[in-house]
Amino acid sequence: EDHLDRHGSMENYVRAKARIFENQKPFDWAIIQFEALKQLQALGVSVPGKVITFSARTHSADVYLEGNRIISRLPGVEGSVLDLAECALEGLHNAENLMAAWLVGRAMKLLPSEMIPVLQTLRTGEHRCEMVTEWEGVRFYNDSKATNVHALDSALRSMPFAEAADRNVWLIAGGQGKGMDYQAAAAALEKRVKGAWLIGTSAGEIQSAWSPFAPCNLAADLIEAVAEAGRNAAPGDVVLLSPACASFDMFDSYQHRGDQFRAVVMKWVESRQGD
Numbered sequence: 001e002d003h004l005d006r007h008g009s010m011e012n013y014v015r016a017k018a019r020i021f022e023n024q025k026p027f028d029w030a031i032i033q034f035e036a037l038k039q040l041q042a043l044g045v046s047v048p049g050k051v052i053t054f055s056a057r058t059h060s061a062d063v064y065l066e067g068n069r070i071i072s073r074l075p076g077v078e079g080s081v082l083d084l085a086e087c088a089l090e091g092l093h094n095a096e097n098l099m100a101a102w103l104v105g106r107a108m109k110l111l112p113s114e115m116i117p118v119l120q121t122l123r124t125g126e127h128r129c130e131m132v133t134e135w136e137g138v139r140f141y142n143d144s145k146a147t148n149v150h151a152l153d154s155a156l157r158s159m160p161f162a163e164a165a166d167r168n169v170w171l172i173a174g175g176q177g178k179g180m181d182y183q184a185a186a187a188a189l190e191k192r193v194k195g196a197w198l199i200g201t202s203a204g205e206i207q208s209a210w211s212p213f214a215p216c217n218l219a220a221d222l223i224e225a226v227a228e229a230g231r232n233a234a235p236g237d238v239v240l241l242s243p244a245c246a247s248f249d250m251f252d253s254y255q256h257r258g259d260q261f262r263a264v265v266m267k268w269v270e271s272r273q274g275d
Contacts, residue, residue: 026048030050034058087120148244167193173198174199193214197217206244226265
C-alpha cells in the first residue's frame with residue numbers, strides 16, 4: 001500500500017515492482033513470496049527466471065511455515081530446514097525474511113552449516129520492530145520504519161504475547177497520511193491492541209477508522225503518547241511505535257522519528273525509576 005500516492009493504484013505499483021524480473025534469463029532464480037506471485041499472475045505478468053516461492057501463510061509454497069519450523073519441499077532438501085524457536089527474529093513477516101534469505105543462500109550454493117548459524121542470529125535493524133528497553137515487565141518497541149498499514153499489521157502480529165491475554169499492545173501511530181485504507185489493519189487491531197495513542201495530521205482520520213476495533217485517543221506529540229501508553233501498560237504489555245504513516249508532518253524522516261521515540265522512552269523510564 002506504500003507509495004500509492006505516486007503510482008495511483010495497487011495494479012500500477014505491482015507492475016512497477018515486477019520490472020525487477022524483466023532482464024532475467026531462464027537460468028536465473030526468481031525468489032518470490034507465494035502471494036506476490038499470485039498477484040503477478042493475475043495481472044498477466046510473466047517471470048522469465050526459475051521461480052521458487054515461499055510463504056508463512058500457505059502450505060502451497062515451495063518453502064512454508066508449519067508451527068515453528070520452516071519446511072522445504074524442494075527436491076533434495078525436503079523437510080525442516082530451520083527452527084524459528086532457535087532464531088532471534090520473531091513474527092510471520094520475519095519468518096518470510098528468513099525463508100527468502102535461506103533460498104538466496106541455496107541459490108548461491110551455500111552449505112546449511114554456513115547459513116543456519118547466521119540465520120539464527122539475525123536481528124532487526126534500527127526502527128524495524130527494534131526493542132528499545134524493558135521496564136517493569138513492559139517492552140517498548142520502535143517500528144518507525146512502518147510507514148504504511150501493511151507494515152503496521154505485520155508489526156502487530158509479530159509482537160510478543162502476554163500470558164494472560166492476546167490484547168497486550170499499546171500502539172502509538174499517526175503522522176502524515178498517504179491516502180491508505182486504515183481499516184485494512186482491523187483484524188490485527190482487534191486482536192492485539194489494548195489502546196492506541198494517535199499523533200500527527202492523520203490522527204483524526206485514523207481515530208475514525210480504528211475506533212470500532214480498539215480504544216483510540218489523540219495525543220499532541222510523542223511525549224504525551226509515550227507517557228500515556230506507559231502509564232496504562234501492565235507487566236507483559238508492549239508499547240509499540242508503528243505509525244502507518246510518513247513522518248514529514250512532525251519529523252525530518254522516519255529515522256528522526258524513531259530516534260526521538262527512543263529518547264522520549266528512555267527519559268520517561270528514567271523519570272519513573274524513583275516511583
